[in-house]
Amino acid sequence: MQHGRKRGTKMNNKAYDLASYSFASGEQILVDTNIWLYLFPAPGNPQQSFARQYSTAFSRLVSAQAQPVLDPMVLSEYLNRYCRIEWAANFKEPLHESSMSRIAGKIMMIARSATKVVVILRCRGARHSERVILPQPFGHWFCRRTAALSSL
Amino acid sequence: MNNRITIRVVDLIGSPLCISAEDGQKVFDKVLPLLKDGKPVTISFDHVGMVISLFLNVAIGQLYGSFSEDEVKALVRVEGLSGDDMELLKRVVDNAKKYYSNPKGYDAAWQEEGDEDEQ
Numbered sequence: 001m002q003h004g005r006k007r008g009t010k011m012n013n014k015a016y017d018l019a020s021y022s023f024a025s026g027e028q029i030l031v032d033t034n035i036w037l038y039l040f041p042a043p044g045n046p047q048q049s050f051a052r053q054y055s056t057a058f059s060r061l062v063s064a065q066a067q068p069v070l071d072p073m074v075l076s077e078y079l080n081r082y083c084r085i086e087w088a089a090n091f092k093e094p095l096h097e098s099s100m101s102r103i104a105g106k107i108m109m110i111a112r113s114a115t116k117v118v119v120i121l122r123c124r125g126a127r128h129s130e131r132v133i134l135p136q137p138f139g140h141w142f143c144r145r146t147a148a149l150s151s152l
Numbered sequence: 153m154n155n156r157i158t159i160r161v162v163d164l165i166g167s168p169l170c171i172s173a174e175d176g177q178k179v180f181d182k183v184l185p186l187l188k189d190g191k192p193v194t195i196s197f198d199h200v201g202m203v204i205s206l207f208l209n210v211a212i213g214q215l216y217g218s219f220s221e222d223e224v225k226a227l228v229r230v231e232g233l234s235g236d237d238m239e240l241l242k243r244v245v246d247n248a249k250k251y252y253s254n255p256k257g258y259d260a261a262w263q264e265e266g267d268e269d270e271q
Contacts, residue, residue, distance in 0.1 A: 039171075039266070043251040044262050046214040049259035052173045055206050059171040062202065081265060089254060093169045 018057045021062035030069045031058075033077040040078075044086040156229070157186055158194040161211075166187030171217035176210030183211075187219060187227050197232035208241050223248065 023029065039058060040053040061068060158165055160180055165175040179195065186193050195212070197203065215224050233241060243249050 015264075038206065041209065041247070043247040043258050045251065045255070046173070046176075046210045046217075046248075047260060048262070050266075051210075055172040055204075056174060058204075059167075059169055060177075062169055062171060084268055085258070085261040085265060088264055089257035103225075 011061045018053065019106050021057070023066040025065040025066075027066040029061055029066050030071060031074070033074050033081060036070075036074065036078045037081055042082045043089070044085070155194045156194055158196055159183065160196045160198065161232075162197075162199045168199055169215055170197070170200050170203040170211075171205040173210045176207040177209035180214050183215065183228070184218065186241045187215065187223070190225045192229070194229045194231060197230065197237070200232065201257070203233065203237045203240065205240060205244050205247075208244040211249075212241065216245070216248040216252050233265060 034050070035054045035058070038048065038054045041048075041051070058068075159179065160247060161170060161179060164182060165178055167175065171174070179191065183193050183195065199212075212228070212230070230238075
């Protein structure tokens, strides 16, 4: 996670220990892809140590009323990695560009599953190079499905 | 006669935030022995303010590693979730069934992702 005081302000480069960091009310926290991947995971083992650490920190973040922030690039990477996990687990064929046309249908099926989780953020007004501040309750942003979702 | 046992999540984890895997594990640890005894369980999410996939996966999805889909359906009832959260739960259950039908494949796929993070 990265932090910044206000939108548009410079972020300093100091590293903080996630386990002991004290989140402040209103503080904006840019949550990176790997954390989203564990909080809203593709099919996987429920007993992953990263998931335990990240979710404990995220729970403290929400309790402190800090503001999780999602960058469109992070969202894109989340979708990509979710698809890669589904692909690697279910298909032996390497995911190369040259094989994309043959496997487009399968990729669509996986992407549709992943976008059920993430696309709603775009529908709620995220534009290129804008960061989205997720309101409370944050969870509803991820689980609400809209008509726009099914059109993808 | 099997009496249905209700587990109130808010009381069990002491918070309306269903976020951490640790809290999800508390729910799982409470439900597991009851199901092993064949007792029907209601997991109540009344007064919960926020639920995320990971929590549901640890608390409920994990049950599919120990019980068949039919057993879970017969013994576990979930109440108090909003319509949106019920959809989230459905997705978590679908993912859990996929994982437990192919754990080696998914573990290897996650391992690859983890290795990439460390590079």
